[in-house]
Amino acid sequence: MSSEPPVPETSVLAVASHVVSGNVGNKIAVFVLQSLGCDVAALNTVQFSNHTGYRQWKGTRVTAEEITDLWDGLKQSYLDRFDMMLSGYVPGAAAVEAVGNIAKGLKEKSQAKPGSFFWVLDPVMGDNGQLYVADDVVPAYRGLVHHADLILPNQFEAELLSEVKITDFASLRTAVETLHSRYNLPHIVITSVSLPLNTQQDTPGNPPRSRTMSVVGSTRTSNGKSRLFSISFPVFDAYFSGTGDMFAALMVVRMREAVHNAASSSLKDKASWLSDDDVDALELPLAKAAEKVLASMHEVLSRTCEAMQKELDAALAEGSAKEAGGLSEDEKAKKIHLLKSRAAELRLARNWDCLRGPVIEYRAVKLE
């Protein structure tokens, strides 16, 4: 494990939610970015006591005006220079537009120096077929994503943006190519594809394998064609919040690292870091970055799983001893949900080595 940061000096503007307790949104993204050597400006779009997966929380959202005001505050004091921007959860369509305006301003300023600014956009709208933002957030993102350099939708969000339902490999390819062509998007990673890609089917006689999922990525060619790869990884039998935010923050760093280490030393000075057409899918900085990101993710999730069951058992034992049956069944179920949510918070602070020195286990394969 090296203590040298993997990237040259990198100034990142991170726009996402803040929770007092737990590890989602900017709470996890800022730590990941800082741990990997970035200087981070953190614009928090909400301050909640905890993430919404607990099903109860307190706190406030920041308005579109407050977002714009904070940005004006940075501009007036010469604090608006960034190499990269990462945007995650933003509450409501007006606030999404305010964040989009920040990114557009930074893009414009960087025109004279191609490659000097890169926007990673996680278009947080929903998951598993369910929207968890207001309806008008979807068109707000559709009007914005063509300014982004890399977007990180999950499968449902990729469907919302491309308006292509992903049911098999052909429709997956169509969705990615639609995102490239309709929005002129340079780089795409779909962070959770549940189609069986590059995995052997279970066959009778073999023990059942654990469930796998894939990320699917592509960097477009100069004529808008996709260069598709996927990386499959085993899924843990637990529900974690903040994995998308951690993935996004790691991608910011690993993408910059891969571009700086690219065979073509001029890549970092090209608009949107677009690799030449002769670069194969598996040689893309995007693919190399995603491999490292998934390695870190898998290590952190493994350690979280280990700690989780121990914490949960201890909490339940203590709780039941104290309350001795004083709770109704409903109250008990609620309490167990809350304790499970807490136990499943991603463990990062003591697992710094997973971020800095990930060991790659899952490799990208070309999708053709």
Added chain:
Amino acid sequence: MSSEPPVPETSVLAVASHVVSGNVGNKIAVFVLQSLGCDVAALNTVQFSNHTGYRQWKGTRVTAEEITDLWDGLKQSYLDRFDMMLSGYVPGAAAVEAVGNIAKGLKEKSQAKPGSFFWVLDPVMGDNGQLYVADDVVPAYRGLVHHADLILPNQFEAELLSEVKITDFASLRTAVETLHSRYNLPHIVITSVSLPLNTQQDTPGNPPRSRTMSVVGSTRTSNGKSRLFSISFPVFDAYFSGTGDMFAALMVVRMREAVHNAASSSLKDKASWLSDDDVDALELPLAKAAEKVLASMHEVLSRTCEAMQKELDAALAEGSAKEAGGLSEDEKAKKIHLLKSRAAELRLARNWDCLRGPVIEYRAVKLE
């Protein structure tokens, strides 16, 4: 440099300001705590674009009600267990009381298990004879500090709390003893004492030494006597913001570390981690912690100084080329102040080794 965290699993509630850009308040405290292996809940008392030393900023303060509401949010979801609490800048007397109520609640809950909760309070009120909070914040802190385990006032704040003007060693001792006795305070570190303590005077014929300052600490005995030590260190010829916040966060970790490494293995199970009366000033965990903290501080400040002048020169050259004299003298002075403020932001993200593996250069000496 070890990658093992210096403390056992430690859950910290950090209450302070948040700035989008730069490194003060919780923005620096949370990173320091996380880097040293703590699991941190961060309750942000403001969200400003930048620190107020720039003389202009935008953003909003959190109200006392919002602080209490966020705390209620944590409590209702079993997220209110903390080993330590660190509180820094809190806007206004009502908000100070709201934060005090959180600490009091945590103290009460810990009564059954002495040593299981420890509150480090930085009573942010002013500096160098100037109050920078509303007048009623002073009595709010006077009404609260007796709940704290360790307070970290600067010289001016120590004067405000003790109502003793510190002009020489005798009055310094009186101030510390007043803090111990009036508020029953277990541990005190005054973070910036400008009296000449333990430093030789410059003598003719010797080159003038750089200006030094001292921290002065004490852990009271069972009968309320002080055990005074000081650590002197050279002062950099520049103004940095966030040093108090960084000091406080480092003290949280190093104090816990020192108590866990103490000769008396039962110290960590004693209320307020109060060392036995036969422990000498220089053997106090407080003194050992402060030595490590100052070592980290000095390394980070050295690196900040190095980077600062380079950044400032580059920014000024670029600015003057672009504007070619289009600014009035007033505008120029303002711009230079803003660029200087930015250049003086503490450099942490790439100096992780200063936090993890500080090399002690300045040792505590006993004050008698």
